[in-house]
Amino acid sequence: MGTVSSSDALDGAVVRMTGVDVVRGENFLLRGVDWRVEADERWVLLGPNGAGKTTLLQLAGALLHPTRGEVWLLGETLGAVDVFELRPRIGLTSAALAQRIAPSERTGDVVVSAGYAVVGRWRERYDVHDLTRAGMLMEQWGVAQFAHRAFGTLSEGERKRAQIARALMPDPELLLLDEPGAGLDLGGREDLVSRLSDLARYAYAPAQVLVTHHVEEVPPGYTHALLLRRGEIVASGAVDDVLTAGNLSDTFGLPLELTRTDGRFTARSAR
Numbered sequence: 001m002g003t004v005s006s007s008d009a010l011d012g013a014v015v016r017m018t019g020v021d022v023v024r025g026e027n028f029l030l031r032g033v034d035w036r037v038e039a040d041e042r043w044v045l046l047g048p049n050g051a052g053k054t055t056l057l058q059l060a061g062a063l064l065h066p067t068r069g070e071v072w073l074l075g076e077t078l079g080a081v082d083v084f085e086l087r088p089r090i091g092l093t094s095a096a097l098a099q100r101i102a103p104s105e106r107t108g109d110v111v112v113s114a115g116y117a118v119v120g121r122w123r124e125r126y127d128v129h130d131l132t133r134a135g136m137l138m139e140q141w142g143v144a145q146f147a148h149r150a151f152g153t154l155s156e157g158e159r160k161r162a163q164i165a166r167a168l169m170p171d172p173e174l175l176l177l178d179e180p181g182a183g184l185d186l187g188g189r190e191d192l193v194s195r196l197s198d199l200a201r202y203a204y205a206p207a208q209v210l211v212t213h214h215v216e217e218v219p220p221g222y223t224h225a226l227l228l229r230r231g232e233i234v235a236s237g238a239v240d241d242v243l244t245a246g247n248l249s250d251t252f253g254l255p256l257e258l259t260r261t262d263g264r265f266t267a268r269s270a271r
């Protein structure tokens, strides 16, 4: 691996990884990952179960350090920066985080409390700006009508959208979404894809990285794709170049046909 001067780290990339391995025992969870995300890019991260998608997202979320290689996030070198300063600048949703939200928590509190980087309401009063922003985000993500309802009473799709509103609350520079489409019915998925597509096209939105197993969940407007298989990158770059039947077949280990209609993808077995 070549040497990289510290000035390279300040070149504006939101995420930059070079030669990254994550090793646990004998297993390479990630191997030789080079990746770069710019502020105006929206990435989809695709791969089968166990490919290392969540591990890669945890690196990008400053929740994990690489075994080898270098990770720069928002101009800071992971390992040389206090991760507690970095994390509020990064919005993250995942099933693991969702499990930490008490089902009895009011949905409005779940969203507004994110600004204080805590799960759950702990302040008696919030700043009026926070309340306004939370209201605006809940409106945008279609959960405003549930502000007073317990989080646990929401449908899976509504909870997913409330979590994204929460992740956006601190106005992050990077938004990481780990399988937000998991467990949604068709209506819930289509609603989510359409809202994510709107966010992707909003020029002032943060850089976005969306993890999924399903090409059907790639929101129109997403610009880049990274395909992972067994911890290694199969292909990465512009969506048009990377999302091909050949690359997807290599990634998922079976011959696939891929179609694209009006910016939406569909994959099925070619057998």
Ligand SMILES: Nc1ncnc2c1ncn2[C@@H]1O[C@H](COP(=O)(O)OP(=O)(O)O)[C@@H](O)[C@H]1O
Binding pocket: 024, 027, 029, 047, 048, 049, 050, 051, 052, 053, 054, 055, 056
């Ligand atoms: N702490 C760990 N020790 C050993 N193996 C792990 C550890 N955490 C995750 N793995 C394994 O690493 C692989 C990649 O996991 P993960 O990043 O969660 O994949 P994905 O999100 O693509 O399904 C999986 O095979 C998983 O079992």
Ligand SMILES: [Mg+2]
Binding pocket: 053, 054, 055
């Ligand atoms: Mg995962």
